[in-house]
Amino acid sequence: MTSEHSQPTNPVISQSGVQDTPDGRIPVGKTMPGEEPMLSVQNLKKVYHTDGGDIEAVRNLTFDLPKGQLACLVGPSGSGKTTLLKCISGLMAPTEGEVTLHGEKVTGPPKSMAVVFQEYGRSLFPWLRVAENVELPLKNQGMDKTARREVVAEALEAVGLSHVPKSYPWQLSGGMQQRVAIARAVAYKPEVLLMDEPFAAVDAQTRADLEDLVRGIWKKLGVSVLFVTHDIDESVYLGERVIILSSSPTVIQEDVLVDLPAERDQLETRSSQRFAELRHHVYEQIQLAKKGFRPEDAVANANA
Amino acid sequence: MTYIRTFLNIIALPLILLAIWFVSTLGETSFFVPTPQALVETFFETWTSERFVSDVFPSLGRLMIGIVLSILIGIGAGLLIGSFRWLRALLEPTLEFFRAIPPPVLIPVIMLLIGIGDEMKVSVIVLGAVWPILLNTIEGVRSMDEVLADTSRTYGMNKINSVRYLILPSAMPQIMAGIRQSLSIALILMVISEMFASTEGLGFAIVQFQRSFAIPEMWSGIVLLGLIGVILSFIFQLAERWILGWYHGLREIEQAA
Numbered sequence: 119m120t121s122e123h124s125q126p127t128n129p130v131i132s133q134s135g136v137q138d139t140p141d142g143r144i145p146v147g148k149t150m151p152g153e154e155p156m157l158s159v160q161n162l163k164k165v166y167h168t169d170g171g172d173i174e175a176v177r178n179l180t181f182d183l184p185k186g187q188l189a190c191l192v193g194p195s196g197s198g199k200t201t202l203l204k205c206i207s208g209l210m211a212p213t214e215g216e217v218t219l220h221g222e223k224v225t226g227p228p229k230s231m232a233v234v235f236q237e238y239g240r241s242l243f244p245w246l247r248v249a250e251n252v253e254l255p256l257k258n259q260g261m262d263k264t265a266r267r268e269v270v271a272e273a274l275e276a277v278g279l280s281h282v283p284k285s286y287p288w289q290l291s292g293g294m295q296q297r298v299a300i301a302r303a304v305a306y307k308p309e310v311l312l313m314d315e316p317f318a319a320v321d322a323q324t325r326a327d328l329e330d331l332v333r334g335i336w337k338k339l340g341v342s343v344l345f346v347t348h349d350i351d352e353s354v355y356l357g358e359r360v361i362i363l364s365s366s367p368t369v370i371q372e373d374v375l376v377d378l379p380a381e382r383d384q385l386e387t388r389s390s391q392r393f394a395e396l397r398h399h400v401y402e403q404i405q406l407a408k409k410g411f412r413p414e415d416a417v418a419n420a421n422a
Numbered sequence: 423m424t425y426i427r428t429f430l431n432i433i434a435l436p437l438i439l440l441a442i443w444f445v446s447t448l449g450e451t452s453f454f455v456p457t458p459q460a461l462v463e464t465f466f467e468t469w470t471s472e473r474f475v476s477d478v479f480p481s482l483g484r485l486m487i488g489i490v491l492s493i494l495i496g497i498g499a500g501l502l503i504g505s506f507r508w509l510r511a512l513l514e515p516t517l518e519f520f521r522a523i524p525p526p527v528l529i530p531v532i533m534l535l536i537g538i539g540d541e542m543k544v545s546v547i548v549l550g551a552v553w554p555i556l557l558n559t560i561e562g563v564r565s566m567d568e569v570l571a572d573t574s575r576t577y578g579m580n581k582i583n584s585v586r587y588l589i590l591p592s593a594m595p596q597i598m599a600g601i602r603q604s605l606s607i608a609l610i611l612m613v614i615s616e617m618f619a620s621t622e623g624l625g626f627a628i629v630q631f632q633r634s635f636a637i638p639e640m641w642s643g644i645v646l647l648g649l650i651g652v653i654l655s656f657i658f659q660l661a662e663r664w665i666l667g668w669y670h671g672l673r674e675i676e677q678a679a
Contacts, residue, residue: 209572226575233576240569245591245668254587255577288672306577 155182156342157206157310161215164201175201177367178215183310188336188343190353192400193363193371194408199346202368203314206344207233219310232308236315238295242287242302249274249283252302273305276338277331293324297331304335311336313345317352326384329356333382350404354378354396355387362400364407371407374400456638461645464638469646473627478646481624484540485612485650488547492604496552497597500559501589510560521557525550526614533619543615543623550611551604558600562593595669598662605654613647 164176175198183189193199204210206217208227217224219231235241242251252270261269274280277297287295296316303311313332317325333356336343347353353360354376362371378392387393440458447457456464469478503509525546532542532549566589574588616625624643631640663670 204572207576209575227578229578231576233573235569235573237569240567241573243570243587243591244672245594246587254583255579258577258579258583286668286671288668288675 156185156220157183157344158218158221159202159206159215160218162202162205162212162217163214164198164205164210165213174367176205176212177369179363179368179370180215181361181370181373183342183344185309186340186342187358188333188345188356189359189361190357191344191346191361191363192348192350192353192404193368194365194404195348196366197363197407198366198368199348199363200314202363203233203312203344203346207231207312228310230309232303232306232311234296234299234303234311234313234316236318238292238299238316238319239288241299242295244286244288246286247283248279248285248287248290248298251287251298252305255302255306269305269307273301276304276335277301291324293320293328296320296328300328300331300335304339307339308341311341311343313343315347316345318348325352330382330384332356337380350397350400351388354393354400355382355384360396360400362403362407364412365410369413371411371413372403374403454637456641460638461641465642465645468639468642477622477624477627480540480622481612481616482650484543484547484615484623485608488544488551488612489605489608491544491548492551492555492608493601495548496555496600496604497559497590500556500597501563501585501593503556504560504563504593505589510564514560517553517557521553525611529615529618538619543612543620546615547608547611551608554603554607555597555600558596559593562596563589565596566592595666598666602655602658602662605658606651609647609651609654 159182160180162176162179163174166173166175179202191199191202201210205212206224208217208224208231211225219228243254246254249270252273253266256266256269270283271280274283277300279294279297279301282290282294287298290298299316316332317328320328329352332343332345335341345353345356347356357376359376360374362374363369364371374396376396378387378390378396444458447455450457503513528549529542529546532545536542536545570588570592574584579588612623613625613628616623617629620626624647628640628643628647631637631643
């Protein structure tokens with residue numbers, strides 16, 4: 119893209135760990151230097167037309183997701199995260215701007231994308247058993263029966279659910295149901311995996327297990343993951359990069375590189391100093407966003 | 423133990439009613455009210471002979487064809503109408519109008535149009551029984567869970583698979599509720615359709631008994647209709663338990679939580 123991409127360092131948080139306060143160096147709608155942009159969101163805008171007037175949910179968003187990256191989108195509640203994800207997944211058409219996957223414009227749900235929704239209870243087919251739920255997208259693709267059976271068994275194994283293929287989803291706990299949804303996405307073998315606050319409705323201990331599961335699957339499959347969350351700790355723990363959204367109408371507040379070691383551990387990583395610094399920084403930015411601070415104002419101030 | 427209790431629950435009230443009937447008709451000589459013993463005797467005499475073949479059989483045949491056609495048409499048209507908003511907007515007011523017409527009044531009209539044969543009787547059954555299934559199917563398709571629909575779209579589900587694995591099962595609880603209503607409507611219309619210009623059938627037989635003052639025989643026909651209704655409902659419950667097993671399990675868990 120532009121020459122800015124040649125410098126591989128984090129534009130906001132330097133490697134020394136010193137934090138910058140918000141100033142003119144915040145890139146507005148700028149993306150991280152990526153190797154190979156796979157998913158690209160350009161000048162995305164979404165306005166809902168309602169009887170009570172127009173609601174601008176997303177104002178102007180631009181970022182790239184390189185191949186194989188795990189990025190977290192974090193923002194205050196009501197910051198249009200779900201709207202953004204629906205536009206990216208092709209479920210909803212943006213008002214302006216576009217989403218491209220491998221350079222091709224997304225106009226409907228792309229084949230190589232899988233989505234895990236927050237409402238696991240409503241995204242699994244209650245009339246199908248666990249294995250059948252995982253199998254259905256493959257059946258729809260026309261994969262033959264023996265291959266299907268193998269892929270389903272593998273996917274259930276990967277999420278630790280090999281023992282319940284014959285159960286109905288609603289017979290399982292919330293965390294296990296979300297595992298089924300993840301297994302279904304894994305079996306589909308997508309290039310991009312979108313996750314919309316997938317763990318918001320499960321308890322804290324289950325959530326920690328599921329976070330490690332997502333990182334494990336991400337590493338094993340080499341899939342690009344865009345993980346939407348409102349949980350700051352989760353975003354820092356999981357991501358290689360945290361994209362902070364402003365309050366609505368949404369723009370990108372900041373794009374942070376998470377320079378934690380690749381091997382993450384719930385105890386070690388979360389108690390490390392770097393984790394605390396990153397968490398502190400993201401938290402600060404979210405607070406700013408909630409107060410209505412907007413990055414374009416900061417740029418305007420710096421230029422003045 | 424639970425089976426015995428269920429069985430007792432089922433037969434308790436009928437036994438009490440029979441006992442009341444038995445006691446109140448003791449020494450009764452009324453021509454119009456038979457005693458239980460007389461009715462049971464007449465029942466077997468009347469319905470196990472050739473009448474079973476000449477009256478009960480054709481009636482049940484028309485009833486079954488009527489129900490099956492109602493289910494097929496109701497679900498088929500319901501899936502179509504429920505899937506397209508414009509089609510729904512276009513058809514729903516008119517459908518409400520046709521639904522509001524009591525099917526028995528259509529019998530003279532249908533007799534003029536397609537005659538007095540089996541087609542007429544089956545048409546009357548379908549014209550009455552199709553509505554609960556049709557309207558419930560439309561409603562079931564319309565109230566599809568959004569997240570589930572989005573999930574299917576993101577996995578690129580094709581049309582046929584969407585109907586088979588998403589739309590039909592998700593509307594099934596409402597479809598079954600519609601079928602349940604349709605069964606009793608179909609039974610009523612089966613009898614009524616046979617009261618006009620007929621030469622056989624249960625409805626015809628009951629009217630004929632009444633006109634020829636064969637009073638116990640008339641009563642036994644009414645009892646037979648009641649039994650057919652009970653058997654239909656029993657078969658329906660078995661089918662529902664099999665088709666909607668997931669739904670009842672889900673509901674139980676939701677209620678326990």
